[in-house]
Amino acid sequence: MRSSMKLFACQVLLLLLLMTIRQAKGEESHCTSVAGMVKLLDVEKHLIDNLEDYAVELEKKLETVRRSITSLRLENDRARGSTEEYLSNPLNSFSLIRRMNRDWMIWQLYMDDPIGLSQVERIQELREHMPTNTDVEEAVTALDRIQNTYGLKISEIAHGLLNGKQYNVSFTALDTYAMGQILFDQENYLAAAGWLYQSVVLMEVYKLAAPLELSKTEVQMVYAETLLKLNQNADALKVVNIALADKPNDIKLLLRRSEIETLIRTGTNQAPLLKKPLQTQGSGNTYQMGCRGQFPASTDARLHCRYNTTTSPFLTLAPFKMELVGLDPYMVLYHDVLSEKEIRELQGMATPGLKRATVFQASSGRNEVVKTRTSKVAWFPDSFSPLTKRLTARITDMTGFNLVGSEMLQLMNYGLGGHYDKHYDYFNQINSNLTAMSGDRIATVLFYLTDVEQGGATVFPNIQKAIFPQRGSVIMWYNLKDDGQPDTQTLHAACPVIVGSKWVCNKWIREREQLFSRPCLKKSM
Incomplete structure (x- = not known):
C-alpha cells in the first residue's frame, strides 16, 4: 500500500508540474469562447469513461476478494467448530500451516498491488487538454x-x-x-x-x-x-x-x-478593503444601464426605417431593410443581411482557428491579450472563399465605401461572461505604421451571427444607444467626423454575455480609399 501511495503522490506532483508549465507558456484560455469550450465536454467524457474503467478494475478485484473470503471463512468456521478433531487430521494441519505460510503472503502482495495505473496515466495524458x-x-x-x-x-x-x-x-x-x-x-x-x-x-x-x-x-x-x-x-x-x-x-x-x-x-478598526468602488457595485453607471436595457427610447423623429435602394446600383434590385439608429455619429442597423446557411458556414470556417483576442497597446506598439477583452477570434482575407467575397461585396453595397486597403474580416465568439470593455475603434495615430498606408478606421461594420438569450449588447454610453444581437443583422457606424477627426461619441463596449453563444463578424474600413465617396470636409472658421 505504501508503494502505491508513493506512486500516487509522484503522479500528483507531476500533474501539478505540467499545469505550472502550461500556465507559464500562456496557453489559450478555455472560457473566452463557447466554441472553444465544446471540446472540454469531449475531454470530460473521456475522463468519465476512464473513471468507469477504473471502477470496473476495482469491481473485478473486489469480486475476487469477496469470493475468496466466502471460501476462506467457510473453512475457518469448520475448523473452529471442532478444533481438536480438525487439527488432529494431518491433512488439515498441513493445509493450515501451508496457508498461513504461503497463501497470506500472496494475499499481501495482491492487496498491495496498485489498481488503475493505466487509468491514472490516461488522466495524465488528458491533462494538457484540461483547464488550468x-x-x-x-x-x-x-x-x-x-x-x-x-x-x-x-x-x-x-x-x-x-x-x-x-x-x-x-x-x-x-x-x-x-x-x-x-x-x-x-x-x-x-x-x-x-x-x-x-x-x-x-x-x-x-x-x-x-x-x-x-x-x-x-x-x-x-x-x-x-x-x-x-x-x-x-x-x-x-x-x-x-x-x-x-x-x-x-x-x-x-x-x-x-x-x-x-x-x-x-476597538482596533481599519477601513474595509474593497477592490471596487462602492458606486460601481450598485445600480450602475451609464454602461451598466445600457447593458441592462435601461436607456430611454429615442424621441428623434428623424430616425426611421426604410428600404435602402440608393447606396449602390445593385440595391435597386435587392434593397436592404435599413433602420436609422443615430445621426451623431451616423449609425444604421440592417436587418436580414445573412442567411442561415451563410451563418453556419462562417461559424464552421472560424471554429478550428479561433485564438484569444488581443488589443493594440500604444505603449508597447503591439497587440496584447488583456482582461478588458475576453473572446476568441479568427481572421480571413476578403478573397478567402466565395462567401467572404460575397460579404465584401455586401459591405460595399451597404456602406458605399471602397474596401481596398481595409482590414480582414474578423470572426469572434464570446464565452463565459465574454465582453469587450469601453473602447474606440479608431487609432488616432498620425504618421503611425498603423495608419500610414490606408489611413484610420473611418467606419465599423459589425455582423451579428447569433441571437443571444441574455446579455451581449453593443452599448454606446456617450449617446445612450444599445444594440442587442439579432441573428443576421448588421450595425454600421462612422468612427471619424466629416473633417477626419476621431468622433469620441463612438465610445462603445460589448456587454458581458449572461446566457448564450455570441458570434459576430466585423470589418474595419480604412479612410484612404474613401476620398471620393466620403471626402474629408474641413470646417470653415
Whole structure:
C-alpha cells in the first residue's frame, strides 16, 4: 500500500508540474469562447469513461476478494467448530500451516498491488487538454463581471436564477466555495463574502460525496477571515463561534476567537478593503444601464426605417431593410443581411482557428491579450472563399465605401461572461505604421451571427444607444467626423454575455480609399 501511495503522490506532483508549465507558456484560455469550450465536454467524457474503467478494475478485484473470503471463512468456521478433531487430521494441519505460510503472503502482495495505473496515466495524458488554475480564475472573474454588470444577486445566481429567468441548473458548495476563495485571493472581499456565505448555506442542506468532501470548518474560517477584511469583526466572531459549536476543542478556532475578541474589545478598526468602488457595485453607471436595457427610447423623429435602394446600383434590385439608429455619429442597423446557411458556414470556417483576442497597446506598439477583452477570434482575407467575397461585396453595397486597403474580416465568439470593455475603434495615430498606408478606421461594420438569450449588447454610453444581437443583422457606424477627426461619441463596449453563444463578424474600413465617396470636409472658421 505504501508503494502505491508513493506512486500516487509522484503522479500528483507531476500533474501539478505540467499545469505550472502550461500556465507559464500562456496557453489559450478555455472560457473566452463557447466554441472553444465544446471540446472540454469531449475531454470530460473521456475522463468519465476512464473513471468507469477504473471502477470496473476495482469491481473485478473486489469480486475476487469477496469470493475468496466466502471460501476462506467457510473453512475457518469448520475448523473452529471442532478444533481438536480438525487439527488432529494431518491433512488439515498441513493445509493450515501451508496457508498461513504461503497463501497470506500472496494475499499481501495482491492487496498491495496498485489498481488503475493505466487509468491514472490516461488522466495524465488528458491533462494538457484540461483547464488550468488560470482558466478557473478567469471563469470566476467572468461570473463576477456578470453579477456586477447586471446587478444580480449572488444567492439567485447560485440557484440558477439569472436576470429574472430560472434555469434548470444550480451551483454546488464546491462551486460557490471556489468562487469565494479566488475572489478572496483577488482581494475582492465584498463579492467573496457573498459567495462564501452561499457555501455555508449549501453545506447545511447538501452533503458532498467522497472523495470531494468539503470541510465545513474550513469554509467557515475563510468566511470569517473575509468578514474581518471588511471590518465586520462582530459578524466574524459569530461565524467562529458557530464553527466552535461543532468543534469545541479546536485549538486554531479557540485562538482565532480570542484574537477577534481582542480586536473588538480594543476597538482596533481599519477601513474595509474593497477592490471596487462602492458606486460601481450598485445600480450602475451609464454602461451598466445600457447593458441592462435601461436607456430611454429615442424621441428623434428623424430616425426611421426604410428600404435602402440608393447606396449602390445593385440595391435597386435587392434593397436592404435599413433602420436609422443615430445621426451623431451616423449609425444604421440592417436587418436580414445573412442567411442561415451563410451563418453556419462562417461559424464552421472560424471554429478550428479561433485564438484569444488581443488589443493594440500604444505603449508597447503591439497587440496584447488583456482582461478588458475576453473572446476568441479568427481572421480571413476578403478573397478567402466565395462567401467572404460575397460579404465584401455586401459591405460595399451597404456602406458605399471602397474596401481596398481595409482590414480582414474578423470572426469572434464570446464565452463565459465574454465582453469587450469601453473602447474606440479608431487609432488616432498620425504618421503611425498603423495608419500610414490606408489611413484610420473611418467606419465599423459589425455582423451579428447569433441571437443571444441574455446579455451581449453593443452599448454606446456617450449617446445612450444599445444594440442587442439579432441573428443576421448588421450595425454600421462612422468612427471619424466629416473633417477626419476621431468622433469620441463612438465610445462603445460589448456587454458581458449572461446566457448564450455570441458570434459576430466585423470589418474595419480604412479612410484612404474613401476620398471620393466620403471626402474629408474641413470646417470653415
